[in-house]
Amino acid sequence: MLSNVFSHLPPGTWIDIWPSQSALLATTPEAEYGPFILTGVLLTLIVIYTMSKLGGELSKRLELPPVLGELVGGVVVGISALHLLVFPETGATAADSVLMSGLQWLGHLDATAATHIFQSQSEVISVLAELGVMVLLFEIGLESDLRELGKVGYQAAVVAIVGVVVPLALGTIGLIALFHVPTIPAVFAGAALTATSIGITSKVLSELGHLKSTEGQIIVGAAVIDDVLGIIVLAVVASLAKTGEVDLLNVVYLIVSASAFLLGAILLGKVINQSFVAIATQLQTRGALLIPAISFALVMAVLANTIHLEAILGAFAAGLVLDETDQRKELDQQVMPVADILVPIFFVTVGAKADLSVLNPAVAENRAGLIIATFLIAVAILGKVVTGWAVFGQPGINRLAIGVGMVPRGEVGLVFAGIGSASGVLDRPLEAGIIVMVILTTFLAPPLLQRALKTQSGSAPATMPAAD
Amino acid sequence: MLSNVFSHLPPGTWIDIWPSQSALLATTPEAEYGPFILTGVLLTLIVIYTMSKLGGELSKRLELPPVLGELVGGVVVGISALHLLVFPETGATAADSVLMSGLQWLGHLDATAATHIFQSQSEVISVLAELGVMVLLFEIGLESDLRELGKVGYQAAVVAIVGVVVPLALGTIGLIALFHVPTIPAVFAGAALTATSIGITSKVLSELGHLKSTEGQIIVGAAVIDDVLGIIVLAVVASLAKTGEVDLLNVVYLIVSASAFLLGAILLGKVINQSFVAIATQLQTRGALLIPAISFALVMAVLANTIHLEAILGAFAAGLVLDETDQRKELDQQVMPVADILVPIFFVTVGAKADLSVLNPAVAENRAGLIIATFLIAVAILGKVVTGWAVFGQPGINRLAIGVGMVPRGEVGLVFAGIGSASGVLDRPLEAGIIVMVILTTFLAPPLLQRALKTQSGSAPATMPAAD
Incomplete structure (x- = not known):
């Protein structure tokens, strides 16, 4: 239709009919490409929401955690399959993106324009995904009870430390002893085994209504501490890989600042709370509660x-x-819709970035990777599952559930893999092995955690809510 | 503090301690700059929310519409004053942005990196602003009553047409006769007078609780039709400016497709509604109502x-x-928080992009512009205010309110001005005059509309709600 009507115009004049968005005669690339970036983002969001609902609902019907379906939905549209949602970080170009190719064709764009639009649109979606995981963690924080978390603080710390030390030691030693990997790449791979995806774990716990159980609070607390430890481990490993030495000052700085931040937030909590309430009650315009809360986050x-x-x-x-605020219930209710529209962007994006082609045994390079992966996966699961048995002073607790809750590597694992890949210290099989390990622990953990929470008795609620 | 601890490291090594976000050893600019773009976006959002609340609340205290305060808040942080929020479209570079300069200093970034990060971050904020105005209009659509709109459809169409023809004719003829402006730039300036900001008008109506009054529905309907007419006018003027001829086929295509779209949506409404309800009631995971609704939008x-x-x-x-759906109330309630966090981004951004330096009479070029602006403003207000008296068959209606409701040019006016500026057909004084006209009508309209709704009696509710 469109091409018929405008077939008498020379190529490029299409923008004559797109003037409402300042594309016409624009001088800066921002103004010129703006409408295409917006269209690209809108199309991408449609794809993300469709897949998150298709995957999530299917998962729910199969009595699996919905988040697993969102991840798989992401895989289906991502780099591994349909190429509707690909990212420059994973090496994709505008030509690899089916959406972008469509947009390029519709808009008669040249390769430079397509590259610019593709990068900007990917940037926007990446930021939205990051905002999504931030809102998720904000919501998890709101749902968590500070006093309850404090009670299990020591246990959570022990779980986190064991969950870092065991996989790191087992992984590094195993790779050196069994696979004759040199020390530095072995340490790097071992470090990648220490990650825990706080996002995926807490989402599954929330979906199953177990977030407020003792097990749930230990897992969330341990995942938070693990995240801090992971940053320290990564800093150590990265400086090892780069200079061959450990920058002790840096490590001390990280430990001190992280502890100061978390403790400071908790200790200043009361003061902050009172100021927040004082501000929120003064406001008379829309978003009086939500805007100060989100701004604080x-x-x-x-x-x-x-x-x-x-x-x-x-x-x-x-x-x-x-x-701790009185308006918590109201705030909860207002954060929920914001989380509903932002969080799926994160999970579908994580799935889309997972490159399953490393699982293909037909490629020779992958076979060596798959053998290493088998070892890494065993360590990855074992090294985290044992953490449950490190919990003390909690008789009758569901130790398996705690251990399994620490298994998913998720986005944190992908970051480790990405850094390893970029550093050049990892050879192809080891790199592929790490990626396979990250993917499998991420996708296996939600159903395993559900099963662990179901089958073993513990202090957790015995009944499961019908809807999440 | 930070600089002390790391003062022994050579420049550039800072990224050693920022490894959690894959900045370390990253190979693509996306991965390397990613964390800075995110930080830039987070800081920008903090600025936007702070100003939207400061401005909105102050405006409310002064008994003015909150949206005016959000616009002024944007001006304060924007290109005209603090330079915390500037955009490449308005010619700003990374060095012009105070936020970016801070980020550049903190991260030891070079100029290339700063430019890339500035552009990406601006792109993200622009898209968020566009999503904001989309959510606003979605909400306005939800709050509008299709039958009520249908009843006033003819009146709205008359108001829209009069509001395009009168300013276009008066403006063009006046510029040619009084200021000896050549025909093409005169037509362009006249066309810029036809715009109506549906966003600002509907937000003010909603804030004052007048959206559902007959006047409110006529204004919203007319603003929607005006938007369609504006696109057609702009297409005509643009092709005139470029080739000296009007592309009739293009105009016919625009009219037919716009009418088909709006009528199609309304006629297919029932079917779409039923499918929407059928889908939403089937879903069992979170966002069962909101995700399909937003996806549809x-x-x-x-x-x-x-x-x-x-x-x-x-x-x-x-x-x-x-x-029209049964779940409308629930949907309303869920869309509200999403609008609360996205809509302010739009209004603060519009304010930030308004360059008030054209108002400075100390610059010689501006003086000629200000004289033309005085004429344009008179036509801009008069040409829209008369539209109220074009309404027929509605005795006792508040004609002044309808006319004033059509006055703000807002973001649509800025688009016209931007295109005019880029096209090169406008000389500096005329361009400055148009920008001054857009800014003043935008900032004057909210308080004028409030006054018009208050002072004249009509079919609108006599009492004003305490909170919006």
């Missing part, structure tokens, strides 16, 4: 980022602090 | 975009259609 995220912690830890701490 | 926005209408018209049509 953003400030905490930036603060965390500034001292080199992950932004999501700041968002979690903000939620934990605001959990 | 996104699809409609893309559809509108594809036939060269504005995306916000699609979002409005989607809201109008879903307004």
Whole structure:
């Protein structure tokens, strides 16, 4: 239709009919490509929401955690299959993206324009995904009870430390002894085994209604501490890989700043809470509760980022602090729809970025990787499952569930794999092995955790809610 | 602190301690700059939310519409004053942005990196602002009553047509006769006078509780039709400016596709509604109502975009259609928090992009502009205010309110000004005059509309709600 009507125009004049968005005669690339970037983002969001609902609902019907379906939905549209949602970080170009190719064809765009639009659109979706996991952690913080978390604090710390030391030691030693991997890449791979995806674990716990159980609070607490430990381990390993030495000052700085941040947030909680309530009750315009709350989460995220912690830890701490306010219920209710539209972007994106082609045994390189992967997966699961038995002073607790809860590597594991890949210290089989390990632990953990929570008795609620 | 601890490291090694976000040893610019883009976006959002609340609350205290305060808040942090929020489209570079300079200093970034990060971050904020105005229009659509709108459809069409023809004719003829402006730039400036900001008008109506009054529905309907007419006028003027001829086929195509889209959405409304309800009631996971609703709005926005209408018209049509569902109340309640966090981004951004330096009479070029601006403003207000008296068959209606409701040019006016500026057909004084006209009508309209709704009696509710 469109091409018929405008067939008498020379190529390029199409923008004559797209003037409402300042594409016409625009001088800067931002203004010129703006409408295409928006269209690309809108199309991508449609794909993400469709897959998150298809996957989530199917998963629910199969009595699996919905988040697993969202991850798989992401895989289906991602780099491994349909190529509707691909990212430059994974090496994809505009030509690899089916959406972008369509947009390019519709808009008669040249390769330079397509590359610019593809990168900008990917950037926007990446930021939305990061905002999604921040809102998720903010919500988890709101749902978590600070006093309850405090009670299990020591246990959570023990679980986290065991969950870092065991996989790191077993993985590094095993790779050196069994596979004759040199020390530095072996340590790197061992470090990748230490990660725990706080996002996936807490989402599954929330979906199964186990977030507030003792097990749930231990897992969340341990995942938070694990995240901090992971950052320290990664800093150590990275400086080892780069200079051959460990920068002790840096490690001390990270430990001190991380502890100060988390403890400071908790200790200042009361003061912050009172100020928050004082501000929120003064406001008379729309968003009187939500905007100050979200702003506080953003400030905490930036603060965390500034001292080199992950932004999501700041968002979690903000939620934990605001959990104590009287308006918590109302705030919960308002954060929920925001989480509903942002969180799926994160999980579908994680799935889309997982490159399953490393699982293909027909490629010779992959076979060596798959053998290493088998070992890494065994260590990855074993090294985390044992953490449950490190819990003390909690008779009758579901130790299996705690251990399994620490298994998913998720987005944190992908970061480790990405850094390893970029550093050049890993050879192809080892790199592939790590990626396979990350993918499988991520996808196996939700159903395993559900089963662990179901079959073993413990202090957790025996009944499962019908809807999440 | 930070610089002390790391002062012994050579520049550039800072990223050693920022490894959690894959900045370390990253190979693609996306992965390397990713954490900075996120930090930039988070900081920008903090600025936006702070200003939207400061401005909105202050405005409310002064008994003015909150949205005016959000716009002024944007001006304070924007290109005209603090330079915390600037955009490449308005000619700003990374060095012009105070936030970016801070980030560059903190991260030891070079100019290339800063430029890349600045552009990406601006792109993300621009898309968020566009999503904001889409959610606003979706919400306005949900709050509007299709039958009520249908009843005033003819009146709205008359108001829209009069509001396009009168300012276009008066403006063009006046500029030629009084200021001896050549025909093409005069027509361009006249066309810029035809715009109406549906976003600002509907937000003010909603804030004052007048959205559902007959006056409110006529204004919203007329603003929607005006938006379609504006696109057609712009297409005509643009092809005139470029080739000296009017592309009739293009105009016919735009009229037919716009009418088909709006009528199609309304006529297919029932069917869409039933499918929507059928899908939403089947879903068992979180966001069962919100995700299908938002996805539908996104699809409609893309559809509108594809036939060269504005995306916000699609979002409005989607809201109008879903307004008829039984779950409307629940949906309303869930869309509200999403609007609360996205809509302020739009209004603060519009304020930030308004360059008030054209108002400075100390610059010689501006003086000629200000004289033309005085004429343009008179035509801009008069040409829209008369539209109220074009309403027929509605005795006792508040004609002044309807006329004043059509006055704000807002973001649509800025688009016209931007295109005019880029096209090169406008000389500096005329360009400055148009920008001054857009800014003043935008900032004057909210308080004028409030006054018009208050002072004249009509079919609108006499009492004003305490909170919006």
